[in-house]
Amino acid sequence: MVTTKHDYDDIPGTYVFDFDKSHDGYHLNMFCMSLLKAENRKAFLADEAGYLQQFPMTQEQRQAVMDRDWLRMIQLGGNIYYTSKIGATDGRSFQYIAGKMCGMSQEDYAKMMLNGGRPADGNRSKSEWEGEKANG
Numbered sequence: 001m002v003t004t005k006h007d008y009d010d011i012p013g014t015y016v017f018d019f020d021k022s023h024d025g026y027h028l029n030m031f032c033m034s035l036l037k038a039e040n041r042k043a044f045l046a047d048e049a050g051y052l053q054q055f056p057m058t059q060e061q062r063q064a065v066m067d068r069d070w071l072r073m074i075q076l077g078g079n080i081y082y083t084s085k086i087g088a089t090d091g092r093s094f095q096y097i098a099g100k101m102c103g104m105s106q107e108d109y110a111k112m113m114l115n116g117g118r119p120a121d122g123n124r125s126k127s128e129w130e131g132e133k134a135n136g
Contacts, residue, residue, distance in 0.1 A: 006018065017077075021077045021079075022077065024076065028061045028073065028077055031055040032079075032083055035089050049066065061076050061077075061078075065086065068090070083097075084097060095110060
């Protein structure tokens with residue numbers, strides 16, 4: 001499969017759930033959706049590695065699930081609304097997951113958002129940043 005380049009690929013920290021990500025993450029997302037059923041949540045929590053074997057995910061996707069590496073799941077094609085089913089299975093809030101993806105606690109994430117979110121300073125395209133670095 002050929003991956004298409006997009007303008008948004010140049011924005012740091014941006015992982016758009018586009019056609020390519022949807023394709024790459026299909027089995028990961030289907031695993032997540034399986035957690036809508038109570039019996040599947042119970043089976044997953046009883047034997048995570050064994051349960052994941054039912055889905056033809058990549059080993060890297062399986063490891064991201066086992067590690068609860070929320071950002072890595074997104075990078076590997078997970079859709080945030082699907083991957084949040086894992087968090088719900090663990091008894092975690094969406095805010096908790098967002099905080100983890102930002103490298104902070106749920107409490108610090110909540111404070112940041114209540115104070116207006118992340119500052120826009122320093123958020124620029126990768127190519128712009130590389131150009132400034134090269135021009136010293």
